Amino acid sequence: MIDDRRSATWLDAELTRREDAESRMSAALLDLERHPGHVLLSDGTPTGTTGRRWAVAREALSGLWRDFAAYRSIVRAARAVRERRGRPGERELAELHRLLVEPSVEIARTAVALPERGLTGAPERVEVIALDGLAERMERAFAEVSRLAVEADAAHTAFLGELVPVLERLTEARRRAAALGIGPGDAETTTLADLDDRAAALHRLAATDPLARDAGTPAVELAALATGTRELADRLDRLVAQRDRWDADVHAARRALAELGRLRAEAEDALARAAELVAGPLPELPADERAALRAALDRVERASGWPVRAAGLTGLQVALAAAADGLRTAHRLAAGLLERRDELRGRFSAFAARAARLGRAEDPEVLELDERLRRLLWTTPCDLVAATQALAAYRRHLAPAAGQPGMSRTASEEVDAP
Structure with missing residues:
Protein backbone atom coordinates (compact mmCIF):
# COMPACT_ATOMS: atom_id res chain seq x y z
CA MET A 1 0.00 0.00 0.00
CA VAL A 112 26.37 11.39 27.49
CA ALA A 113 28.47 10.36 30.46
CA LEU A 114 31.51 8.29 29.57
CA PRO A 115 30.40 5.11 31.38
CA GLU A 116 27.02 5.28 29.62
CA ARG A 117 28.24 5.76 26.03
CA GLY A 118 30.88 3.09 26.02
CA LEU A 119 33.77 2.93 23.60
CA THR A 120 31.93 3.49 20.35
CA GLY A 121 28.87 5.47 21.55
CA ALA A 122 28.07 9.04 20.59
CA PRO A 123 29.30 11.70 23.02
CA GLU A 124 25.96 13.54 22.73
CA ALA A 152 -1.21 40.72 34.45
CA ASP A 153 -2.92 43.30 32.24
CA ALA A 154 -6.31 42.68 33.86
CA ALA A 155 -4.82 42.90 37.36
CA HIS A 156 -2.89 46.07 36.44
CA THR A 157 -6.01 47.68 34.98
CA ALA A 158 -8.07 46.76 38.05
CA PHE A 159 -5.29 47.96 40.36
CA LEU A 160 -5.14 51.33 38.60
CA GLY A 161 -8.92 51.54 38.52
CA GLU A 162 -8.90 51.49 42.31
CA LEU A 163 -5.79 53.63 42.73
CA VAL A 164 -6.41 56.41 40.20
CA PRO A 165 -9.45 57.93 42.01
CA VAL A 166 -7.33 58.14 45.17
CA LEU A 167 -4.50 59.77 43.22
CA GLU A 168 -6.97 62.29 41.81
CA ARG A 169 -8.20 63.13 45.32
CA LEU A 170 -4.59 63.57 46.42
CA THR A 171 -4.00 65.95 43.50
CA GLU A 172 -7.06 67.95 44.54
CA ALA A 173 -5.82 67.95 48.14
CA ARG A 174 -2.47 69.38 47.01
CA ARG A 175 -4.28 72.09 45.06
CA ARG A 176 -6.39 73.03 48.08
CA ALA A 177 -3.38 72.99 50.40
CA ALA A 178 -1.58 75.37 48.06
CA ALA A 179 -4.63 77.65 47.89
CA LEU A 180 -4.73 77.71 51.70
CA GLY A 181 -1.08 78.68 51.88
CA ILE A 182 -0.17 75.56 53.84
CA GLY A 183 3.59 75.41 54.23
CA PRO A 184 6.36 73.05 55.37
CA GLY A 185 5.70 73.61 59.06
CA ASP A 186 2.04 72.59 58.89
CA ALA A 187 0.85 69.12 59.87
CA GLU A 188 -1.16 68.89 56.65
CA THR A 189 2.05 69.12 54.62
CA THR A 190 3.55 66.18 56.50
CA THR A 191 0.36 64.17 56.07
CA LEU A 192 0.21 64.98 52.37
CA ALA A 193 3.85 63.94 51.88
CA ASP A 194 3.21 60.64 53.67
CA LEU A 195 0.12 59.95 51.55
CA ASP A 196 2.08 60.81 48.39
CA ASP A 197 4.82 58.35 49.34
CA ARG A 198 2.30 55.59 50.04
CA ALA A 199 0.46 56.31 46.78
CA ALA A 200 3.74 56.24 44.81
CA ALA A 201 4.63 52.89 46.40
CA LEU A 202 1.27 51.45 45.41
CA HIS A 203 1.63 52.88 41.91
CA ARG A 204 5.02 51.18 41.57
CA LEU A 205 3.53 47.97 42.90
CA ALA A 206 0.74 48.16 40.34
CA ALA A 207 3.40 48.29 37.61
CA THR A 208 5.89 45.78 39.00
CA ASP A 209 3.67 43.28 40.78
CA PRO A 210 0.05 43.69 39.66
CA LEU A 211 -0.71 40.09 40.62
CA ALA A 212 -0.01 41.00 44.26
CA ARG A 213 -3.44 42.63 44.26
CA ASP A 214 -5.03 39.19 44.54
CA ALA A 215 -2.97 38.46 47.66
CA GLY A 216 -4.96 41.05 49.63
CA THR A 217 -2.17 43.17 51.16
CA PRO A 218 -2.31 45.92 48.51
CA ALA A 219 -6.08 46.08 49.00
CA VAL A 220 -5.57 46.73 52.72
CA GLU A 221 -2.91 49.37 51.99
CA LEU A 222 -5.10 50.98 49.34
CA ALA A 223 -8.06 51.12 51.73
CA ALA A 224 -5.84 52.76 54.36
CA LEU A 225 -4.57 55.23 51.76
CA ALA A 226 -8.13 56.05 50.68
CA THR A 227 -9.15 56.59 54.30
CA GLY A 228 -6.16 58.83 55.00
CA THR A 229 -6.79 60.82 51.84
CA ARG A 230 -10.46 61.25 52.69
CA GLU A 231 -9.62 62.41 56.21
CA LEU A 232 -7.11 64.93 54.85
CA ALA A 233 -9.63 66.14 52.27
CA ASP A 234 -12.22 66.59 55.02
CA ARG A 235 -9.69 68.51 57.09
CA LEU A 236 -8.87 70.79 54.15
CA ASP A 237 -12.58 71.24 53.44
CA ARG A 238 -13.07 72.40 57.00
CA LEU A 239 -10.16 74.79 56.66
CA VAL A 240 -11.65 76.18 53.46
CA ALA A 241 -15.01 76.59 55.17
CA GLN A 242 -13.36 78.32 58.15
CA ARG A 243 -11.43 80.58 55.81
CA ASP A 244 -14.62 81.53 53.96
CA ARG A 245 -16.51 82.38 57.16
CA TRP A 246 -13.52 83.76 59.02
CA ASP A 247 -14.80 87.32 59.44
CA ALA A 248 -18.18 86.09 60.68
CA ASP A 249 -16.57 83.65 63.16
CA VAL A 250 -14.22 86.31 64.54
CA HIS A 251 -17.13 88.71 64.92
CA ALA A 252 -19.10 85.98 66.73
CA ALA A 253 -16.12 85.40 69.05
CA ARG A 254 -16.06 89.10 69.89
CA ARG A 255 -19.80 88.99 70.66
CA ALA A 256 -19.30 85.88 72.83
CA LEU A 257 -16.51 87.66 74.70
CA ALA A 258 -18.78 90.65 75.31
CA GLU A 259 -21.56 88.28 76.36
CA LEU A 260 -19.30 86.94 79.11
CA GLY A 261 -19.47 90.36 80.77
CA ARG A 262 -23.27 90.26 80.87
CA LEU A 263 -23.32 86.66 82.13
CA ARG A 264 -20.79 87.49 84.85
CA ALA A 265 -22.83 90.47 85.99
CA GLU A 266 -25.99 88.35 86.18
CA ALA A 267 -24.18 85.59 88.06
CA GLU A 268 -22.68 88.11 90.50
CA ASP A 269 -26.12 89.65 91.14
CA ALA A 270 -27.68 86.22 91.68
CA LEU A 271 -24.91 85.17 94.06
CA ALA A 272 -25.11 88.46 95.96
CA ARG A 273 -28.88 88.09 96.39
CA ALA A 274 -28.46 84.47 97.44
CA ALA A 275 -25.78 85.49 99.97
CA GLU A 276 -28.17 88.07 101.37
CA LEU A 277 -31.24 85.84 101.57
CA VAL A 278 -29.88 82.33 102.15
CA ALA A 279 -27.53 81.01 104.81
CA GLY A 280 -25.02 78.28 104.08
CA PRO A 281 -22.45 77.47 101.39
CA LEU A 282 -22.90 79.26 98.08
CA PRO A 283 -21.71 78.24 94.58
CA GLU A 284 -18.39 79.71 93.53
CA LEU A 285 -18.17 82.33 90.83
CA PRO A 286 -15.75 81.13 88.09
CA ALA A 287 -12.52 83.05 87.63
CA ASP A 288 -12.74 85.96 85.24
CA GLU A 289 -11.10 84.71 82.01
CA ARG A 290 -12.05 87.63 79.80
CA ALA A 291 -8.59 89.18 79.69
CA ALA A 292 -6.94 85.88 78.75
CA LEU A 293 -9.62 85.14 76.15
CA ARG A 294 -9.30 88.63 74.68
CA ALA A 295 -5.54 88.10 74.36
CA ALA A 296 -6.16 84.71 72.72
CA LEU A 297 -8.50 86.36 70.21
CA ASP A 298 -5.83 88.94 69.41
CA ARG A 299 -3.29 86.15 68.81
CA VAL A 300 -5.73 84.31 66.53
CA GLU A 301 -6.27 87.40 64.41
CA ARG A 302 -2.53 88.00 64.10
CA ALA A 303 -1.66 84.36 63.33
CA SER A 304 -0.44 83.43 59.85
CA GLY A 305 -1.44 80.27 58.02
CA TRP A 306 -4.95 78.90 57.97
CA PRO A 307 -4.24 75.71 59.94
CA VAL A 308 -2.84 77.75 62.85
CA ARG A 309 -5.59 80.36 62.64
CA ALA A 310 -8.35 77.74 62.40
CA ALA A 311 -6.95 75.70 65.30
CA GLY A 312 -6.59 78.84 67.41
CA LEU A 313 -10.11 80.00 66.67
CA THR A 314 -11.58 76.55 67.35
CA GLY A 315 -9.79 76.42 70.70
CA LEU A 316 -10.99 79.93 71.51
CA GLN A 317 -14.59 79.01 70.65
CA VAL A 318 -14.39 76.02 72.98
CA ALA A 319 -12.94 78.17 75.78
CA LEU A 320 -15.60 80.86 75.29
CA ALA A 321 -18.37 78.26 75.44
CA ALA A 322 -16.87 76.69 78.58
CA ALA A 323 -16.58 80.08 80.30
CA ALA A 324 -20.18 80.94 79.41
CA ASP A 325 -21.38 77.55 80.68
CA GLY A 326 -19.52 78.07 83.97
CA LEU A 327 -21.17 81.45 84.51
CA ARG A 328 -24.62 80.13 83.57
CA THR A 329 -24.15 77.24 85.98
CA ALA A 330 -23.17 79.58 88.83
CA HIS A 331 -26.20 81.77 88.07
CA ARG A 332 -28.49 78.74 87.95
CA LEU A 333 -27.21 77.38 91.26
CA ALA A 334 -27.57 80.75 92.98
CA ALA A 335 -31.07 81.21 91.62
CA GLY A 336 -31.84 77.63 92.65
CA LEU A 337 -31.16 78.49 96.29
CA LEU A 338 -33.80 81.21 96.20
CA GLU A 339 -36.16 78.91 94.34
CA ARG A 340 -35.60 76.29 97.04
CA ARG A 341 -36.55 78.84 99.72
CA ASP A 342 -39.74 79.69 97.81
CA GLU A 343 -40.48 75.98 97.37
CA LEU A 344 -40.11 75.36 101.10
CA ARG A 345 -42.39 78.31 101.86
CA GLY A 346 -45.01 76.87 99.52
CA ARG A 347 -44.75 73.41 101.06
CA PHE A 348 -45.05 74.89 104.56
CA SER A 349 -48.20 76.77 103.57
CA ALA A 350 -49.66 73.57 102.17
CA PHE A 351 -48.86 71.61 105.36
CA ALA A 352 -50.33 74.40 107.54
CA ALA A 353 -53.54 74.29 105.50
CA ARG A 354 -53.72 70.50 105.91
CA ALA A 355 -53.14 70.81 109.65
CA ALA A 356 -56.15 73.16 109.79
CA ARG A 357 -58.28 70.74 107.77
CA LEU A 358 -57.25 67.93 110.10
CA GLY A 359 -58.10 70.03 113.19
CA ARG A 360 -54.49 70.03 114.38
CA ALA A 361 -53.58 73.67 113.75
CA GLU A 362 -53.82 74.63 117.46
CA ASP A 363 -51.96 71.63 118.82
CA PRO A 364 -49.04 72.88 120.92
CA GLU A 365 -46.52 70.86 118.92
CA VAL A 366 -47.95 72.12 115.63
CA LEU A 367 -47.96 75.69 116.89
CA GLU A 368 -44.33 75.35 117.95
CA LEU A 369 -43.29 73.93 114.56
CA ASP A 370 -45.38 76.53 112.78
CA GLU A 371 -43.63 79.34 114.64
CA ARG A 372 -40.18 77.82 114.03
CA LEU A 373 -40.76 77.37 110.30
CA ARG A 374 -42.05 80.92 109.91
CA ARG A 375 -38.98 82.19 111.67
CA LEU A 376 -36.65 80.08 109.54
CA LEU A 377 -38.29 80.73 106.19
CA TRP A 378 -39.06 84.41 106.62
CA THR A 379 -35.87 85.47 108.38
CA THR A 380 -32.93 86.77 106.36
CA PRO A 381 -30.72 84.95 105.69
CA CYS A 382 -32.79 81.76 105.44
CA ASP A 383 -31.21 78.55 106.76
CA LEU A 384 -32.39 76.14 104.06
CA VAL A 385 -30.98 73.05 105.78
CA ALA A 386 -32.68 73.79 109.10
CA ALA A 387 -35.91 74.73 107.31
CA THR A 388 -35.90 71.51 105.34
CA GLN A 389 -35.40 69.48 108.53
CA ALA A 390 -38.16 71.39 110.39
CA LEU A 391 -40.59 70.89 107.50
CA ALA A 392 -39.87 67.15 107.54
CA ALA A 393 -40.62 67.12 111.29
CA TYR A 394 -43.87 69.01 110.63
CA ARG A 395 -44.91 66.37 108.13
CA ARG A 396 -44.00 63.50 110.46
CA HIS A 397 -45.96 65.15 113.31
CA LEU A 398 -49.09 65.23 111.19
CA ALA A 399 -48.68 61.69 109.93
CA PRO A 400 -50.00 59.80 113.09
CA ALA A 401 -53.31 61.57 112.73
CA ALA A 402 -53.80 59.78 109.47
CA GLY A 403 -54.13 56.48 111.35
CA GLN A 404 -56.71 57.68 113.92
CA PRO A 405 -60.18 56.01 113.90
CA GLY A 406 -62.72 57.89 111.91
CA MET A 407 -60.21 59.74 109.68
CA SER A 408 -61.30 59.68 106.08
CA ARG A 409 -59.11 58.16 103.38
CA THR A 410 -58.87 61.58 101.71
CA ALA A 411 -57.54 63.24 104.87
CA SER A 412 -54.98 60.50 105.32
CA GLU A 413 -53.77 60.92 101.76
CA GLU A 414 -53.47 64.71 102.25
CA VAL A 415 -50.95 64.20 105.05
CA ASP A 416 -48.83 61.80 103.03
CA ALA A 417 -48.82 64.03 99.99
CA PRO A 418 -45.84 66.44 99.65
Missing part, protein backbone atom coordinates in the same frame (compact mmCIF):
# COMPACT_ATOMS: atom_id res chain seq x y z
CA ILE A 2 1.36 3.38 -1.05
CA ASP A 3 1.82 6.00 1.75
CA ASP A 4 -0.16 9.08 0.60
CA ARG A 5 2.14 11.26 2.69
CA ARG A 6 4.93 10.54 0.23
CA SER A 7 2.96 11.67 -2.81
CA ALA A 8 3.66 15.00 -4.46
CA THR A 9 0.04 16.09 -4.05
CA TRP A 10 -0.06 15.43 -0.31
CA LEU A 11 3.37 16.95 0.29
CA ASP A 12 2.45 20.09 -1.68
CA ALA A 13 -0.71 20.47 0.42
CA GLU A 14 1.25 19.83 3.63
CA LEU A 15 3.84 22.44 2.69
CA THR A 16 1.10 24.98 2.00
CA ARG A 17 -0.54 24.15 5.36
CA ARG A 18 2.75 24.57 7.19
CA GLU A 19 3.41 27.91 5.49
CA ASP A 20 -0.05 29.12 6.46
CA ALA A 21 0.57 27.96 10.03
CA GLU A 22 3.90 29.80 10.08
CA SER A 23 2.19 33.00 8.96
CA ARG A 24 -0.44 32.68 11.71
CA MET A 25 2.24 31.92 14.30
CA SER A 26 4.18 35.01 13.27
CA ALA A 27 1.06 37.18 13.58
CA ALA A 28 0.16 35.68 16.97
CA LEU A 29 3.67 36.25 18.31
CA LEU A 30 3.62 39.86 17.14
CA ASP A 31 0.22 40.34 18.77
CA LEU A 32 1.62 38.87 21.98
CA GLU A 33 4.58 41.28 21.89
CA ARG A 34 2.22 44.24 21.44
CA HIS A 35 -0.20 43.10 24.15
CA PRO A 36 -0.26 45.58 27.10
CA GLY A 37 0.35 42.75 29.55
CA HIS A 38 3.47 41.59 27.70
CA VAL A 39 4.72 45.17 27.40
CA LEU A 40 4.16 45.64 31.15
CA LEU A 41 6.08 42.47 31.96
CA SER A 42 8.91 42.78 29.44
CA ASP A 43 9.61 46.51 29.70
CA GLY A 44 9.54 46.69 33.48
CA THR A 45 11.17 44.77 36.29
CA PRO A 46 8.46 42.49 37.70
CA THR A 47 8.76 41.67 41.38
CA GLY A 48 7.03 39.45 43.91
CA THR A 49 4.41 37.04 42.64
CA THR A 50 4.45 38.62 39.19
CA GLY A 51 8.24 38.41 39.02
CA ARG A 52 8.30 34.73 39.94
CA ARG A 53 5.67 33.83 37.37
CA TRP A 54 7.27 36.00 34.69
CA ALA A 55 10.66 34.33 35.21
CA VAL A 56 9.08 31.00 34.29
CA ALA A 57 7.02 32.45 31.45
CA ARG A 58 10.02 34.36 30.08
CA GLU A 59 11.93 31.08 29.71
CA ALA A 60 8.93 29.60 27.96
CA LEU A 61 8.76 32.65 25.68
CA SER A 62 12.44 32.40 24.79
CA GLY A 63 11.94 28.76 23.95
CA LEU A 64 8.86 29.65 21.93
CA TRP A 65 10.84 32.07 19.77
CA ARG A 66 13.61 29.49 19.29
CA ASP A 67 11.07 26.88 18.30
CA PHE A 68 9.41 29.30 15.91
CA ALA A 69 12.75 30.05 14.29
CA ALA A 70 13.35 26.32 13.89
CA TYR A 71 9.83 25.80 12.52
CA ARG A 72 10.26 28.59 10.01
CA SER A 73 13.70 27.29 9.01
CA ILE A 74 12.31 23.81 8.28
CA VAL A 75 9.35 25.18 6.31
CA ARG A 76 11.61 27.46 4.23
CA ALA A 77 14.01 24.58 3.62
CA ALA A 78 11.08 22.50 2.42
CA ARG A 79 9.97 25.32 0.09
CA ALA A 80 13.49 25.53 -1.34
CA VAL A 81 13.47 21.77 -2.03
CA ARG A 82 10.07 22.02 -3.67
CA GLU A 83 11.17 24.83 -5.99
CA ARG A 84 14.16 22.94 -7.41
CA ARG A 85 12.01 21.37 -10.09
CA GLY A 86 8.56 21.94 -11.46
CA ARG A 87 7.76 18.27 -10.90
CA PRO A 88 9.62 16.88 -7.90
CA GLY A 89 11.47 13.65 -8.33
CA GLU A 90 11.98 10.84 -5.85
CA ARG A 91 14.89 12.64 -4.24
CA GLU A 92 12.86 15.82 -3.69
CA LEU A 93 9.84 13.88 -2.40
CA ALA A 94 12.00 11.98 0.07
CA GLU A 95 13.58 15.23 1.26
CA LEU A 96 10.17 16.90 1.63
CA HIS A 97 8.85 13.91 3.56
CA ARG A 98 11.84 14.04 5.89
CA LEU A 99 11.38 17.75 6.55
CA LEU A 100 7.60 17.92 6.83
CA VAL A 101 6.70 14.56 8.37
CA GLU A 102 9.66 12.94 10.05
CA PRO A 103 11.40 14.14 13.22
CA SER A 104 13.73 16.69 11.68
CA VAL A 105 13.93 19.48 14.24
CA GLU A 106 16.71 19.33 16.79
CA ILE A 107 15.45 20.59 20.12
CA ALA A 108 18.10 19.45 22.58
CA ARG A 109 21.61 18.08 22.88
CA THR A 110 22.64 16.25 26.03
CA ALA A 111 26.15 15.13 26.84
CA ARG A 125 22.32 12.53 22.76
CA VAL A 126 20.44 14.58 20.17
CA GLU A 127 16.69 15.00 20.66
CA VAL A 128 14.69 15.67 17.53
CA ILE A 129 11.00 16.29 16.97
CA ALA A 130 8.64 16.46 14.00
CA LEU A 131 6.87 19.66 12.99
CA ASP A 132 3.60 18.40 14.53
CA GLY A 133 5.25 17.89 17.91
CA LEU A 134 7.06 21.21 17.62
CA ALA A 135 3.78 22.99 16.88
CA GLU A 136 2.11 21.38 19.90
CA ARG A 137 5.02 22.40 22.09
CA MET A 138 4.79 25.98 20.82
CA GLU A 139 1.03 26.03 21.46
CA ARG A 140 1.59 25.08 25.11
CA ALA A 141 4.28 27.73 25.57
CA PHE A 142 2.16 30.38 23.82
CA ALA A 143 -0.85 29.56 26.01
CA GLU A 144 1.27 29.86 29.16
CA VAL A 145 2.79 33.20 28.22
CA SER A 146 -0.36 34.75 26.78
CA ARG A 147 -2.39 33.66 29.81
CA LEU A 148 0.05 35.44 32.12
CA ALA A 149 0.08 38.55 29.89
CA VAL A 150 -3.73 38.75 29.93
CA GLU A 151 -3.87 38.11 33.67
